[in-house]
Amino acid sequence: MAIEYKVQGSKMVTLDSNDHYEHLGVPTGYYQGSSADKTIAKMHQCLDKIHSSLLAPWQKADAVNTFILPCIAFHLKNGHVEKKKHLIPFDKKLKKFAKSWMSLPSQASPEVVYLPHNMGGLGLIQTKTLADVMQLVHAVQLLESTDLGPMTAQLLRTAVQKKIKRAPTDSVVADYLNQKLDGAFETYYADTRNMWTRVRQATGHLVKTDKLDVKWAWTNDKIQLLVLGCGVTKKTCERMLKRAVHQAQLVHLTAKKSQGKVYNITAHQSVSNYFLRDGRYIRFADWRFVHRARLDVVPLNGCNRARDQKDKRCRRCGYQLESVAHVLCHCPAHAHAITLRHNAVLDRLVNAVKLPPTTTKYVNVKIPGTDGQLRPDLALVDHVKKRVTIVDVTMPFENHDLGVFAAARAEKLRKYADIFNKFNADGYDTFLDAFIVGPLGGWDQENDNVLRRLAVSVKYAALMKKLMVADALKWSRDAYVEHITAHRQYQA
Secondary structure: OOOOOEEOOEEOOOOOOOOEEEEOOEEEEOOOOEOOHHHHHHHHHHHHHHHHOOOOHHHHHHHHHHHHHHHHHHHHHHOEOOHHHHHHHHHHHHHHHHHHHOOOOOOOOOHHHHOOHHHOOOOOOOHHHHHHHHHHHHHHHHHOOOOOHHHHHHHHHHHHHHHHOOOOOHHHHHHHHOOOOOHHHOOOOOOOOOHHHHHHHHHHHHHHHOOOOEEEEEEOOEEEEEEOOEEOOOOOHHHHHHHHHHHHHHHHHHOOOOOOOOHHHHOOOHHHHOHHHHOOOOOHHHHHHHHHHHOOOOOOOOOOOOOOOOOOOOOOOOOOOOOHHHHHHHOHHHHHHHHHHHHHHHHHHHHOOOOOOOOEEEEOOOOOOOOOOOOOOEEEEEOOOOEEEEEEEEOOOOOOOOHHHHHHHHHHHHHOHHHHHHHHHOOOEEEEEEEEEOOOOOEOOOHHHHHHHOOOOHHHHHHHHHHHHHHHHHHHHHHHHHHHHOOOOOOO
């Protein structure tokens, strides 16, 4: 005869072994049930609505980050969400939509979708990766809890003991969480699914699949999670793990010979990617162009990787390789647009300079009193204070690493060395440097030396950098579209 229990007059329901009740939205019973089924369905509906909306591309990505991805965070941390059934299909849809928001073809590298804004991406994250991150965050929070910490550590030792059938040492506990398969774990014993098996599995996924620098270690008589070689706390764990995810995505992208070469430069200066967050100062046409150009997936003969594509010559000048670098920097057909792009950056630099009464400004002309016919872009000469500043703007293509910018700067220093030496020998405080902006928005950090020399205020310099990047993208896009369509995109 079944016994009935009542609480405040209400009958308590008896659960079978396969039944669950919802505790804070998580199905709980003898076995943990699949969590967030309704939440995932709602996320799909919201994602479809955002994708079909009239929001700007960057607004769609922001809406996903703000309203959709946080919906699943609690279930990923406290419940069990099936990756194959729920997370992977959602990730595939999100990746497809995000690529369309960036005007990228299907063969474009997906890492750019998951990079943060300051590295040139949309700042999204795969839910299957987020699931592993949240498992580790939950474990760290329990281990560092004042009330539950000792009990949690003891439950961890109990889980390891059930796995190896003997009392574990401290190092064995760490090896268990690191998903080691040798030593004490060479002999296989069936493992009962629990929180620590999920943490162990999540650690293995992050290390082996996502290539994260994550490791459990025993330090100061307690188990601790190390991320990027540094110990984390319950307050910093989630932030550090997501930073490690971003770093792993960037390493994977920049290792690609073709699609990662520009990001080797642009990903390291946030000003090069300022527009990813709000699209400020750029046109929609520039947005549609820049991501494809940076990933080298534009329809140029030299970028076509089809096996039957044999003719890679430039369609305008006949050069042997029609690449993005050739079109934006070297094709004679676009020499005028390239000059206008250079002048747009130079004009902003010239207009930012406030001259003292005793200083004379020379823009793209020979400096009086110097030999030769060299015409630096900007020269400021103060004969009273005996102070000379010479700056030359150059825009080399962002190709693989910052060595391209260093080489361009060295060439400018060599070119104007005679002028520098003349004024220096005459006792002038002489400054000579290059000002470098890439055609795809790459920013050289050494430009800050020039801005300080020209006494440009920090506040305006922050704005001017963004405007210069926007100018570079605008003229590069116009040159590219003119190259493809043979129609002039600007007024001469």
